[in-house]
Amino acid sequence: MKKIIISALSLLAAATGAVAQNSSVLTQRQYLSGHGCDDMVQWDFYCTGGNNSGKWTKIGVPSCWELQGFGTFQYGMKFYGKAFPEGIADEKGMYKYEFKLPKEWANHHIELVFEASMTDTQVMINKRKAGSKHMGAFYRITYDVTDRVFFGDKKNLLEVTVSKESENAGVNLSERRADYWNFGGIFRPVFIVCKPALNIERTAINATANGEFNAYVLLNHTIEGAKVKTTISDFNGKKVAENTTDVRKGSDHADISFKVNNPKLWTAETPNRYKVDFALIDASGKTLHIEKDKFGFRTIETRESDGLYINGKKVNVRGVNRHSFRPETGRTLSYQKNLEDVKLIKSMNMNAVRLSHYPADPEFYDICDSLGLYVMDELSGWHGHHETINGQKLIREMVTRDVNHPSIIWWSNGNEKG
Template sequence: MIKSFLQIGVVLFALFFVGACGKKSGEEYVKGDNLFNKGWEFVKDVDLPVGEIVSNEKLLWEGVSLPHSASIEPLVIKGDQWQGDCVYKKNFRIPKSLSGKHLGLLLEGAMQVAEVYLNGQLLHTNLGGYLPFYVEISQAVRFGGDNTLVVKLNNEDNPLVAPGKALDVLDFNIYSGIYRNVWLTVKDPVHITHELEVDHEAAGGVFVSYSNVSDKHSEVNVKVDIRNQNATNEKVGVEVILLDNNEVIASTTSETALATGNSTVVINTQLQVTNPKLWSPSSPYLYTLNVKVNKGGEVVDSRDLRVGIRTIEMTAKDGFVINGKPLKLRGTNRHQEYPYVGYAISDNANFRDAWKIKEAGFNFVRLSHYPQSQSFLNACDELGILVMDAIPGWQFFGNDEFQQNAIKDIRKMVRVDRNHPSIILWEASLNESAMSKEFMEEAHRVLHMEYPGEEVYTCGWIDYAYDVFIPARQHGKPPHYWNQYKKDKPLFIAEYGDWEYYAQNAGFNQKAYQDLSDEERNSRQLRGYGQKRLGQQALNYQESHNSNLQGNAIGDANWLMFDYNRGYAPDIESSGIMDIFRLPKFAYYFYKSQAGIGESVIDAFSKPMIAIANYYNDPSYLDVKVYSNCQEVELWVNGKSIGKQKPDRDANSTHISNPPFTFNLPAFTPGELVAKGYVNGKVVAEAIQRTPGHGTGLKLWIDESGKKLESGCNDIVFAYAAIVDSEGTILPMAKNSVSFSVSGDASLIGANPINAEAGIATVLLKAGENPGDITLSASSEGLENGLLKIRVQ
């Protein structure tokens, strides 16, 4: 079966959906968490009350699975993203045997005002599309009968809901739909609450913290929030077990507590762990924490969490310290969107984004400018990426109701994200917004109330109430920017490398850049703009990062990792070090070279690297920039060595970890460049760049980035077709039109055919319901077809 979506610029009526990978769902609901992603129906742009929408037999409902985007958007949205009302419904049956149980729905993300109805009854209205919400349905379910669940969504501009700013003036897009997973929870009336089921400050669910941490001993503190929905009093207890690869390394059992009828009780326990394996970006070791609730000697509920034991500290004097060791934070910013489908991406796709961030040499990511999915945070825990979590906000400070909703977002964000060892900073701040002192004081206070203790740090872009000051580099003035900041407060530069070159005329290098146009010297460069401008972008990031390191900042985060769409602009914001299709630009290799050899225990992130930032196709472009984390680099031109060099020693290389290597070719002779990286006199890495010839065919591959393409959960990957010569060298300036097709249980999403950019054409490939082999093919006039067989897990 072959499926393909229409050309770019057309908003498609066909609806794309993705789901949680590695978890199977069905209609046999059992005790615990059941994935509720399949069997939905969808309709949009219907201006009727919900009851009439559900009963209207003339409406054409489409069968969909979740997560789901209400609209497939063009590659470049140009200020015309879909906004409006849409409705999801699901018919389901709950067996009579579950009568008397607690039933709840968890929606991980639905954009952005949601009304939840069950059997015609409005159960909950949720404001905000970036945080999950929990709805108890126990009293509205018909046990043994048919049930109809309806979720009505509106993603139109709303000044009461953060980010609040209208889409046509917003620096990102808020997209649409139930774009993350939905879960049906079935529990005993006596159970561990969900973190959002109850409004308990610094409680709800399971709250894990650590004290007296060292590599010799650590205390793991576990707070368990238990709800008794029975009318009678119950005696309850908690057993907590810490496991290392299924081996019990610590356990404890609490004393019995009385949970009075229709109330909650919080039980605190503590584990003593000997010789713990501490979590860090270089060694992201995770344990499994198993929590059981006993009622009358019977286990009535349990929960497993992945946890990492670590201790952190941030001071102006010592910077960021983890497990007693200082660490400079080397970071980036991430928007969670994909082309075409917006936010509606699979858990595996979120993991792959985290993988690429780690692979690019970063140990830190700022979530810009909103909370992101649990699957992405789980990946940061697993891969070793430190995180700045953030409430939704950008250049908008609304009325009292808006501010109260933003404070609620702080509470929700902390409650659902607090157990992630990767999170070290909490941006309880509305980014670049004119917040009042009263709001900042309250935001700071509320976050510390929700997460009591010493190892929690708030941060904000205004230097007032927060623990850590996080300005963008451009908020300071050249030439020093923030390097002369003297206050006794940790400083982290949350954005750099873009705006100071885009709007402040090229940072320091006025003379060096005086012959460049504004377009040539800024950091907003698409891959198709050519090697000179990609080289300039990489130099901008090198210069500004090197400058940041000359001050006392605990770290910095470049703007940004991936290109993205903006509501207010008719083009793609292209300051990413990878494009919107996750293809690298030259700047990607600069950052990758900043990670030291052996920096991570994960082999994929610890190897020597070397990359040539020159296509070797332009006689006027004789500088060859080589990015590497090796000690020395030797460059060979057509089989002849032109020398071995140490890293550059110039004004832009004084403080960075691994400066690039710049070689000046005496002349251009088409052929082959070979760069060899040396450590302790031995070659440990090699890169080859050949002068491209005439295009002869297409080379195909997909990006799996640590996760194989998976069936049964609407997984999605980028599929690429490169125009290559007879030697397999990509033609970096090729713009050929490429058509994709797929056979087997899979489908394509996106513009198709599509013109190649910098020699590569891209489409989204979505796996179907069944494992097995699929075949991706691509064709272009005058070129040999490309074929790729893919095994779907």
């Protein structure tokens, strides 16, 4: 039951121990892996087939296990159009990792996050399931593990089983029967997120060229009498606008809407951005949680039989398709490698990039935001397409993760047969 009134939650907090008064109201993050291919963290690892299989050893995380000497290199085209063919490389990777969490995080909301894992992923935390099996390789997987983790000196045991092939036909046809290499592994970072027990779950920002700022701010529980205070600053830290909006009675979200005077606009040529703080405030005036983000003011318009307009000005799109790939590290990249790709595209006098054929690393979008590239964010697909039920889940994961990036001006529902 998501909509629990604040009085019931207060009773629960009193019974389990109230949140420490000096605890941070900001979202905190602790990495369990490296941030990319250049700072991997060693985890215990067992591969079931191919190279270096049949024994427990170590592997760097994040990585594609083939590039770390495990499993079988295989190209997707040989099995084109077949969901479950004979002869496919279908090894599994089993991971183990122990970690501690700060004792100050007790009585907070704790999430375990995988930025991406290829392909089917089952997660156990302290011998309990973190959640249902995830099917799909290029998406942020988030588990609420508040009631499954220990704090202070007691270690937590993370166990992950990654299947290179999916048990879902649509995932295999969309992501693996394609004109590129098939990899396996936890290939993007893994981290823990800590928020106050009552918090902002997520936001969606729409800031337009006329200065209108609209945001949907979703809470993790209904909190009677709550408000959301929104503060917008420029990148030098100067406050440019502020607003306080009531959370409607009985609701679990706030609809923010106000005007900012004469904002600097975001385009690929003028990538002006702003910072925003959303502060969740309870009925007594206490700040419960602050969520921070970055955004840009821009208006996207298509005019029939004419073209694309950004902020009222016609744009000639000059772009390229881009894979997340390096021969040395497969699909596991780093901030520097993502930066190199954006700089290369801009150096060719291009202003746009299509993320073929799957969502990219979050930092790639941030670089496009900051340096200026128009982005097409794409659901995974090549010539196959996702089945509706699982595909809807993947679309939700893509959009909720990426929606606030001003660089994204198109969403693609997959490649040619999506």
